[in-house]
Amino acid sequence: MYKYDAIDQTLVDQRVAQFRDQVARRINGTLAEEEFRPLRLQNGLYHQRHAYMLRVAIPYGLLSAKQLRTLALIAEKYDRGYGHFTTRQNIQFNWIELDQTPDILAELAKVEMHAIQTSGNCIRNITSDAFAGVAGDEYIDPRPVCELLRQWSTLHPEFAHLPRKFKFAINGAKEDRTVLLCHDVGIELKKNAAGELIADIYAGGGMGRTPILGSLIKQDVPWQVLPSYLTALLRVYNRFGRRDNLYKARIKILVKALGPEEFARQVEGEWTHIKNGDDNFTQAEWDRVAKHFTKPAYQQLSALSEQQIVAGAPETERSAFARWLERNVKPHQVAGYASVILSLKPHGTVAPGDATVAQMNAIADLSDQYSFGELRVTHEQNLVLADVEQSKLLELWQAAKQQHVALPNIGLLTDIIACPGGDFCSLANAKSLPIAKAIQERFDNLDYLFDLGDISLNISGCINSCGHHHVGNIGVLGVDKDGEEWYQITLGGEQGNDAAIGKVIGPSFYADEIPDVITNVINTYVTQRTDDESFIDAYRRIGVTPFKEAAYKNAKKKDKAVDQKESAAS
Amino acid sequence: MMNKHIIRFPQDGQASLVANEWQVWDGEGDEGAPFNTPDLKHGLNKVLVPFHWWRSHCSGHHQNADIIERANKGEIGVWFATDDDILKHAEIIEAGKKIWPVVAAHFPIFRDGRSFSTAALLRQRFNWQNEVRAIGDVLIDQLLQGARVGFDAFELRPDQDLTVGLQQFNLFSVSTQNSWRGKRTLLEA
Numbered sequence: 227m228y229k230y231d232a233i234d235q236t237l238v239d240q241r242v243a244q245f246r247d248q249v250a251r252r253i254n255g256t257l258a259e260e261e262f263r264p265l266r267l268q269n270g271l272y273h274q275r276h277a278y279m280l281r282v283a284i285p286y287g288l289l290s291a292k293q294l295r296t297l298a299l300i301a302e303k304y305d306r307g308y309g310h311f312t313t314r315q316n317i318q319f320n321w322i323e324l325d326q327t328p329d330i331l332a333e334l335a336k337v338e339m340h341a342i343q344t345s346g347n348c349i350r351n352i353t354s355d356a357f358a359g360v361a362g363d364e365y366i367d368p369r370p371v372c373e374l375l376r377q378w379s380t381l382h383p384e385f386a387h388l389p390r391k392f393k394f395a396i397n398g399a400k401e402d403r404t405v406l407l408c409h410d411v412g413i414e415l416k417k418n419a420a421g422e423l424i425a426d427i428y429a430g431g432g433m434g435r436t437p438i439l440g441s442l443i444k445q446d447v448p449w450q451v452l453p454s455y456l457t458a459l460l461r462v463y464n465r466f467g468r469r470d471n472l473y474k475a476r477i478k479i480l481v482k483a484l485g486p487e488e489f490a491r492q493v494e495g496e497w498t499h500i501k502n503g504d505d506n507f508t509q510a511e512w513d514r515v516a517k518h519f520t521k522p523a524y525q526q527l528s529a530l531s532e533q534q535i536v537a538g539a540p541e542t543e544r545s546a547f548a549r550w551l552e553r554n555v556k557p558h559q560v561a562g563y564a565s566v567i568l569s570l571k572p573h574g575t576v577a578p579g580d581a582t583v584a585q586m587n588a589i590a591d592l593s594d595q596y597s598f599g600e601l602r603v604t605h606e607q608n609l610v611l612a613d614v615e616q617s618k619l620l621e622l623w624q625a626a627k628q629q630h631v632a633l634p635n636i637g638l639l640t641d642i643i644a645c646p647g648g649d650f651c652s653l654a655n656a657k658s659l660p661i662a663k664a665i666q667e668r669f670d671n672l673d674y675l676f677d678l679g680d681i682s683l684n685i686s687g688c689i690n691s692c693g694h695h696h697v698g699n700i701g702v703l704g705v706d707k708d709g710e711e712w713y714q715i716t717l718g719g720e721q722g723n724d725a726a727i728g729k730v731i732g733p734s735f736y737a738d739e740i741p742d743v744i745t746n747v748i749n750t751y752v753t754q755r756t757d758d759e760s761f762i763d764a765y766r767r768i769g770v771t772p773f774k775e776a777a778y779k780n781a782k783k784k785d786k787a788v789d790q791k792e793s794a795a796s
Numbered sequence: 797m798m799n800k801h802i803i804r805f806p807q808d809g810q811a812s813l814v815a816n817e818w819q820v821w822d823g824e825g826d827e828g829a830p831f832n833t834p835d836l837k838h839g840l841n842k843v844l845v846p847f848h849w850w851r852s853h854c855s856g857h858h859q860n861a862d863i864i865e866r867a868n869k870g871e872i873g874v875w876f877a878t879d880d881d882i883l884k885h886a887e888i889i890e891a892g893k894k895i896w897p898v899v900a901a902h903f904p905i906f907r908d909g910r911s912f913s914t915a916a917l918l919r920q921r922f923n924w925q926n927e928v929r930a931i932g933d934v935l936i937d938q939l940l941q942g943a944r945v946g947f948d949a950f951e952l953r954p955d956q957d958l959t960v961g962l963q964q965f966n967l968f969s970v971s972t973q974n975s976w977r978g979k980r981t982l983l984e985a
Contacts, residue, residue: 248937251960256957377972453973
């Protein structure tokens with residue numbers, strides 16, 4: 227993975243010093259909270275219900291064992307013994323003291339980490355495929371472009387105060403694992419006939435109050451000119467994006483208002499003037515970065531079949547091990563290797579995406595032992611050991627079980643994406659975590675979950691959609707109605723190449739109704755599916771009506787006001 | 797209310813405090829109260845007028861003789877509001893190069909970044925060589941960003957500590973993207 231040179235290290239060290247001074251001025255009262263707010267947000271520091279929350283960047287999801295140990299140390303020394311991995315490849319600490327944040331950032335800087343631009347109205351942490359560089363279906367390793375653009379966007383002065391936050395996702399695989407179309411800018415990498423790296427640019431995607439899939443606005447952009455093209459794009463947004471209404475300030479609203487063609491035309495007009503400038507990347511810059519993304523020292527191994535792998539397990543454990551292989555182990559580019567997903571979604575015990583200090587340290591050790599000391603964070607809030615020898619899978623499974631990160635539920639109903647919700651977040655209208663817990667408890671039967679197969683269930687505590695409910699096959703959204711917590715259900719959302727925004731099925735439910743509602747929806751699927759049909763395929767075939775009728779079968783309370791308001795909004 | 801001092805930070809120089817010679821006129825009181833109210837008491841007769849006011853009084857068919865005369869003496873500059881689309885009025889701005897010693901871009905609130913792009917366009921597109929000044933809700937924690945996009949003068953909000961302000965420009969010795977002041981560190985090495 228990428229290693230800082232003197233420039234990178236100096237920059238993060240000086241950023242820590244800058245923030246230390248800003249915090250000192252806040253504490254001594256010369257900097258007002260209103261004016262400190264954007265400064266702390268641009269360093270990932272939120273003020274939440276109980277304390278400050280610090281969001282640390284894990285650029286494009288890559289993490290070393292050493293870095294994970296530092297995250298554990300921060301959780302232990304400055305927080306309450308755990309961290310929360312997010313859908314955008316960050317980690318959050320929920321119990322932070324303001325005066326300690328400069329010291330935390332200094333600890334992070336020692337292991338080439340930071341919290342720069344993990345919040346605020348600026349270019350956020352760039353996300354990518356958690357399986358970059360190893361995925362069997364990859365045609366371009368996106369990591370060099372990710373790192374080049376991470377550096378280009380870091381402390382970019384012109385785009386430090388955009389109308390609203392701005393998120394990039396970058397994909398280079400056949401299957402999209404980045405939710406590309408739900409980003410302000412999605413960069414799809416490919417090669418042209420001459421074998422040169424080029425990019426298609428999608429703009430104006432997003433979730434939140436107005437979920438929209440991004441539009442293709444430019445094809446075949448050579449990698450070298452990405453800085454000038456993106457400057458042009460961001461400049462149009464910075465100048466003309468709405469600033470009068472927080473809820474209409476994202477680029478998706480501008481692209482929608484102008485139309486994708488007109489937006490693309492304006493970007494092109496701006497780009498014409500700067501496309502040949504020296505903002506563009508040079509081959510030397512590529513080489514500086516790309517040399518860090520070479521293949522690790524793989525051994526010459528022969529590929530093992532699943533039968534061969536399972537045969538290594540004791541007789542009594544074979545079926546459990548086989549399940550884990552089926553759900554949590556993914557194919558690799560190199561013969562004899564596999565990628566392993568460690569589930570941070572135990573049933574009903576902790577929040578989705580949470581890891582304790584002990585788990586973080588143990589997982590760091592596992593990565594040293596089995597995967598060249600590297601890890602990845604997935605959009606689904608799990609961790610990946612990307613380069614595991616197939617012959618070591620059994621050992622790793624047994625070690626992972628000790629840490630309670632071996633539940634074979636990846637991609638299943640209980641692999642729930644959830645934001646921290648109203649338990650922590652001051653933006654939330656409703657709690658997310660108790661809903662996730664209740665659903666996991668209701669569906670705590672692996673045989674049944676396996677039978678159901680691939681289903682995504684995503685929960686957001688408010689319309690900001692941090693839990694990505696819009697793209698869950700089943701989405702749960704917390705809404706506030708006269709001070710009470712209600713939950714709205716969407717169906718038919720999907721991430722990946724067939725990305726879709728879920729449809730609201732109707733009036734909201736009380737929290738205690740949700741497990742029954744989900745059960746009724748699932749039962750409808752089970753009744754209606756054909757042989758191997760997945761939930762989303764069944765939904766697309768038979769439509770929303772049978773699911774909707776089932777969902778409201780036992781509904782005891784309805785709220786028409788919420789229904790009307792939400793119908794108007796959607 | 798105007799500041800007695802501004803921070804001036806030339807492209808190839810050091811940041812320092814200098815006396816403020818320009819007052820910013822908001823364009824109000826135009827009707828029936830002719831624009832002719834420089835602050836003579838303080839010797840301040842250089843005025844930044846709103847760009848939209850210049851357009852309607854001093855360009856095309858509209859030629860306010862008094863103002864043109866003062867402009868010819870180097871006493872008039874313009875300031876751009878955040879919703880002035882400077883690219884739409886390129887001809888006026890090109891002509892202004894010979895007239896305005898100073899132009900300014902306004903920050904209605906410190907977190908409104910539109911004037912960053914205005915300054916960047918003035919430098920990149922118009923090759924603006926004279927002073928570009930930041931006015932309005934200009935705070936010390938936005939100075940560095942402003943200096944990098946193209947501003948070389950800052951009239952800060954009156955409550956800001958100018959001494960702390962002067963320290964902002966040397967916080968970083970490296971950068972990872974080009975700016976008006978220099979290329980990214982990697983290309984300069």
